[in-house]
Amino acid sequence: MTASPHDALIRGLAADLQPVRRLPPPPLRALGWLGAVAAIAVALAVFADMHAVWGRMAAAPDMWLAVLGSTATAVLAGIAAFELSLPDARRAWAWLPLPGAVLWVGASGFGCLRAWVLPETHVAVLDESRDCILFIVALSVPLSALLLMMLRRACPLYPGLTAAIGGLAVAAAAATLLNLFHPYDAAATDLVVHIVAVALVVLANRMLGGRVFAASHFATPM
Amino acid sequence: MITADPQTRNTDDLRRSAQMAAAQAGDRAAYEALLRDCVPLIRAIAGRVGVPPDRGDDVVQDVLLTIHRARQTFDPGRSFTAWLRVIAERRSIDLLRQVGRHSAREFHAPLAFEAYPDEGADPTRGVEQAEVSDRVNDALATLPPRQREAVEALVLQEQSLTEAAAVTRRTKVALKVNLHRALKALRGKLQRTE
Structure with a gap:
């Protein structure tokens, strides 16, 4: 066999070889993360006034649609992020959360229109909107940390895109859970505040996640 | 997938x-x-x-x-x-x-490169460089094997930390520590010989 300039590297990698546990399929891994989100939801529901939550939902069916949209976005973006974390993933997975996001934004936008039609609805003022941002961002921190740790176990070759879609899953999950403590009806200001919060979380994940994946790129897999 | x-x-x-x-x-x-x-x-x-x-x-x-x-x-x-x-x-x-x-x-301009005068050119520099190189080699030879290995891989062969870790079969942290110690020791040795 002729000497290859990569002999030393190949011998080094072979010497470094440790048995690894094969990663489960991406939807199953996404289910693990969604399970953690569900556990947090149950824990938060203990502190929430569930009667008031059901009352608000029953009074405004478009809020159901918005919640359904944000939940679908969290689930689909979660699956897409785990798919994208594989080194041979197709970039097109990034489009998977689109239907959920369209429903989410569409239903929230419809809620804004209704606020104009029904003037007695309680619209969030600036202070309350700030609480929304704080809630979404604060809840996003542990959810992002968990998701990035889980995604890091694979080897994303699109680190920025994977982290951004993961950020969308996190922001959508946090926005869904916000409904437990959100006694306001949808309004244009509220919608803008939510969009800003989601954009912040996606951007932070995009920047931080890209670095986390790049730093771990050639680390020994867990 | x-x-x-x-x-x-x-x-x-x-x-x-x-x-x-x-x-x-x-x-x-x-x-x-x-x-x-x-x-x-x-x-x-x-x-x-x-x-x-x-x-x-x-x-x-x-x-x-x-x-x-x-x-x-x-x-x-x-x-x-x-x-x-x-x-x-x-x-x-x-x-x-x-x-x-x-x-x-960057752009490719071989003629401009060839015609650029080296203002710091000094005929004695080659001899000085050889002397410095000898002193560094001597100091390097006195280092413990792991420290020498770290310097050779990371500095002389310009390997990345990951590459060097794979080739030397040491962890990145161990390589960094050895390189740090080696550079400190070399600095001390070279200052003493000046």
Whole structure:
């Protein structure tokens, strides 16, 4: 066999070889993360006034649609992020959360229109909107940390895109859970505040996640 | 995820998938054989993507490291060759982008380079450099083997930390610590000889 300039590297990698546990399929891994989100939801529901939550939902069916949209976005973006974390993933997975996001934004936008039609609805003022941002961002921190740790176990070759879609899953999950403590009806200001919060979380994940994946790129897999 | 029809998978591909499954279980011999087998494949894929032949080795090295890092993501029920192809194509494109970014900042002007006067040119510099080089080599020879190894790999051979860790079979942290100690010791030795 002729000497290859990569002999030393190949011998080094072979010497470094440790048995690894094969990663489960991406939807199953996404289910693990969604399970953690569900556990947090149950824990938060203990502190929430569930009667008031059901009352608000029953009074405004478009809020159901918005919640359904944000939940679908969290689930689909979660699956897409785990798919994208594989080194041979197709970039097109990034489009998977689109239907959920369209429903989410569409239903929230419809809620804004209704606020104009029904003037007695309680619209969030600036202070309350700030609480929304704080809630979404604060809840996003542990959810992002968990998701990035889980995604890091694979080897994303699109680190920025994977982290951004993961950020969308996190922001959508946090926005869904916000409904437990959100006694306001949808309004244009509220919608803008939510969009800003989601954009912040996606951007932070995009920047931080890209670095986390790049730093771990050639680390020994867990 | 890339899938392959089992009917279209040839024996080479099935063997590679089996070798990768063995590597996942910790079989070093199978892994080494597989990585060696990958080198010409990666080079061919890089060539098809448009990587210049003189940068082919960079892609090979990058892909080998990616295989190592991503080995737990491979499903042996799928085609290893298809998996490798996608990784090699992506790494090739990454390299082409890198080269593109560099060349956008630089331009080729051999005549200007040749005609540029070196104001700091000094005929005695060669002799001085040889003396300095001898002193550094002497100081290097007195270092403990692990520290010397760290300096040789990271400084003299300009290897990345990851590469050096793979070649020397030491952890990155150990290499960093040894390099730090070696540089401190060298500084002390060279100051004393001045």
